[in-house]
Amino acid sequence: MVKIIYVEADGTERAVDVAEGHSVMEGAVSNGVHGIVAECGGACSCATCHAYIDVSWLEKTGLAEGDEADMLEFAHEPKPTSRLICQIEVTSDLEGLRIEIPDEQA
């Protein structure tokens, strides 16, 4: 299990354990973290799993590319640190990853 810290739009911090191999989105949905809708269930098709990666973690998670970047361009308030978190696989080196959830999804 890997600890991920989700910061909900109202500032509430939720630290939850997520199984390796699952996505950061699944970690949020299965722990009832508010603000992640994930309509398409991780197919990189809906852009309702948008969140901001803490800058210090960007090197490990990488930046959005391809379809993901295309969709983020039209998401609600995208930033350079934006990711669709269904596209981030949980691995041991993400222990302590911190992400912030926007107040609205696309």
Add this chain to the structure above:
Amino acid sequence: MAFRLRQKGYRGSITMIGDEVWPPYQRPPLSKKYLTGELARDRLSLKPAETYEENGIELLLDRRVARVDRAARRVFFDGNDDNSLDYETLIFATGGRPRQPDDLGDTLPENIFTLRAISDADAMRERLAPGKHLLVVGGGYIGLELAAVARKRGLKVTLLEQAPRILGRVACSQTADYFRHLHTENGVTLREGVSIESFEGPEQRPSFVKLTEGDEVSFDVAVFGIGLLPNDTIAREAGLECAGGIIVDGWGRTSDPDIRAAGDCARLPYRGDMIRLESVHNAIAQAEHIADDIVCPGGPSYAPVPWFWSDQYDCKLQIAGLNLGYTKVVTRPGTKPGAFSNWYFKGEEMIACDAINDARSFMMAKRWLAVAHRPCPELICDPSWDLAKF
């Protein structure tokens, strides 16, 4: 709906009744990553089992509602009549069942399938061994996805479509042309405008079909993807107004004010038509809209921007809007190789967009539809005109 009610502060008791043995799960992967084996069963669940209890939602699984007594406000389960539950508000979210082939009897032979539930996918997957021949009947999105999965798993695939072309009910010929080409290129034998005359071979395990054209196609496994019938029987028998789905208004209300319906089973008003929407987006959005109205009535009516996706091979299709009654289609070349989008117009109004490997067009179309913006077809066709700059 249940979770949204709690989130909005609903205090009454909530009971969810389902006739499957699994807690509510995602169906789309059943014809995609679950069938290929890339996604395990425990990852299909919509919510972990314990969150139902945590939110005060009682989950009654493996229980079927047989009838509703509206006067007594009570539902009766299958089996004996003592087995019942009272309600104040009743929600039908009964989904639908696959249309069955006419001439194969009530129970399908062991090598012929339809796909709606985990149990269907499990039974089918066992038989999708490399080298076998899969016959797909029906060229809609589920049929096409199944063909793609089977090719990935190394099966030989023949797809039969009775109509003159695949995707006849749901997409324009430009989109259909693309998918025909994609599947043919990936080794699917795709035949359009052909009907099955009969299944032949052992009754419990047919081995070939005779086509009305006179020739025969042999197969090991067959799957029907020929549409969905809404589960509205119980509602109809209870005297609710139904017409290929349970009729609801813009707040999900049926002809009985204490009963609402949402998702695949409901027929709802959409831009002057009464339609059913078979999509995850609608199942969630309509249900949440109803939950909000139950807790805090008086909001605006439900006005969805429908959307849908399909994954086949490495192709990503995203559809925004509904092309119902379109009069014109224009194509916009994408900015990457293999990317393009078909935009549907009804008169001057842009009503839908099929985006193929073109997430930017999809996102833009969805946003425009939400604000009823009317983009001009000439500009859309011009790839030098940047959507994002709009």
